[in-house]
Amino acid sequence: MSTTAPPPIYELGPEFYDEVQPANFPKPQLRFRNQAAAETVGLAHLSDQEWQDYFANFKPMPGNMVSALALRYHGHQFRNYNPQIGDGRGFLYAQFLVKEKLYDLGTKGSGRTPYSRTGDGRLTLKGAFREILATELLEAYGVNTSKTFSVFETGESLERHDEPSPTRAGVLVRLNHSHIRFGTFQRLAFLKESDNIVKLVDYCVRHYYPDLLQYEGIERAAAFLQNVSRQTARTAAQWMMAGFVHGVLNTDNMNITGESFDYGPYRFMPKYAPAFTAAYFDQQGLYAYGRQPTSVLWNLHQLGFALKFAYPNLPYEELLEEFADNFNFESRRLFMHRLNIKNPLEDERASLEMDQEMMMNYFNFLAEAQPLFEQTFFDLHSGINEDRLLRSVQSEVYKHPTFEILKKNLEFYEVLDEKKAEHPYFENTQCCSLLIDELESIWSPIADRDDWTLFENKLAQIRSIKGIY
Structure with missing residues (x-):
């Protein structure tokens, strides 16, 4: 295990966090162990008992943080500023330095903190189950996301208004590069620190x-904001190309490394609909599919405004003007990557114009013919394949007149990666997706009879496509 001594979070000092005690869970039962993520931070060797000690009982790890820390932050929630939030049902409790990259282990559902307000500090098992599948599928789609590291069922019953109660409880551990949120800066500006x-x-x-580090003062702050903006623009583009709707794009749900994290009422969009909400x-x-880029940019402006309190001459609005260009560039790149195609034109301007026309026709087809969003990326992967279109579960939709226009565009493009084009996944007739009906059908046998078979099958299917996108 690669640890830091001392963990970097201590550099910030007690003004940034509160020491907290994890909850005592009556009957922890392991439900999910992410061995691949564990290998990333040198924890794959842990025994079952050690795994429970660290990720259900939250025993401090040797040479790491001596106590759990609830991080302090504020944030805009649906654009209303809230100074009463912070880590209300989670904490940071370990950091690892691996190949010069810093990783955090944080929790969700691990008990009350000074920021729990009227909440119980707990997480439903269904909420943890949903987050596992969200992070696994987003990772498979190539989205920059947190990793669900561990889930234990806790043996507790919870009352919730948004699902049948009493319901089972779980505690989740996630692996992130950072838990420093936009709202962390907002809190400091609010307090005039x-x-x-x-x-x-x-x-x-x-x-x-x-x-x-080569920059100092306001130049460092400006470069920092620009880099956060670039990373966040890329993640926003990844969401859009995955048909993903985060659901709660508050400033406390966005971090400075651009990772997508903290999945509550997310959805994968069935068919292209800019107004689709999660x-x-x-x-x-406010956080509909089509408004996500705008919401992300609005949040970046709040980060820039907070920075301006310490750097009064920071031209944050000007610095964030590049967001649109970065988002559009990443969207075009990811679109081509998802379809596994490349433009054969050597002239950069002509290539760009053709790509823009093709993307316009693609999304016009999605809007007019209303095919399934993910299935269409699947069917058109590596360009036009007539046999695959005929075998598709939505073969009839390709008779729509708007597809003929798109087809002419696509026939001009070349395959980007022949190995990916020949992957056995594309011999199927149906893509791997995770629409709400399937999510509920996977959960139902777990809730009814503790049968995790469908979940394990879905997890195996998702992991089988990692690397394709």
Whole structure:
């Protein structure tokens, strides 16, 4: 195991966190162990008992953090500023330095903290189950996401208004590069702690953007904001190309490394619909699929505004003007990557214009013919394959007139990666997706008779396609 001595989080000092005690769970039962993620941080060797000691009982790890820390932050929740939040049902309790990259282990559902307010600090087992599948599928789709590291059922019963109760409880551990959120900076600006903003910028640069150490003062802050913006633009583009709707894009749910994390009422969009929302309580559609890039940019502006408190001359609005270009560039690149195609034109301008026309026709087909979003990427992977289109579960939709326009575009493109084009996955007639009906059908036997067979089968299917995208 590669640990840091002492863990970097201590560099920030007690103004940034509170020491907390994990909950005592009556009957921990392992439900998910991510061995691949464990290998990343040198924990794959742990015995079953050690795994429970560290990830259900939260015994401190040797040479690592001596106590769990609930991080302090504020945030805009549906664009309303809330100074009463922070780690309310989770904490940071270990950090690892692996090949000069810092990793955090954080929790969800591990008990009450000073920021729990009226909550019980717990997580439903169904919520943990949903997060496992979200992170696994997003990773398979190539999205920059946190990894679900471990899930234990705790032996407790919970009352919740949004699912049948009493319901089972779980405690989840996630692996992230960082738990420093936009809202961490917002809190410091709210409290007028300019020195701590500078300290936090320096911490983030030192551990996440070391190439920026060459800059100082306002130049460092500007370069930091630009890099966060680029990383976040890329993640937003990845969500859009995966048909993914996060659901709760508050500033406390966005971190400075651009990783997608903290999955609550997420959805994968069945068919292209810009107004599609994930959260039943998002009645205004603020975080709808089509508004995600705008929401992300709005959140970046809040980060920039917070930084400006310590760096009054920081031109954050000007620095964030590049977000749109970065998002569009990443969207085009990821679109081609998902379809496994490349433009044969050598002239850069002509190539760009053709790609833009093809993308426009692709999404026009999605809007007009209403095929399944993920199935269409599957059917058109590596270009036009008539046999695959005929075998598809949605073969009839390819008779729509808008497809003929798109087909002419696609026939001009070449295969990007022949090995991926020949992957056995594409011999199937149906893609690997995770729409809400399937998610519920997988959960049903778990809830009814503790049968995890469908879950294990789905997990195996998802992992079989990693590396294709």
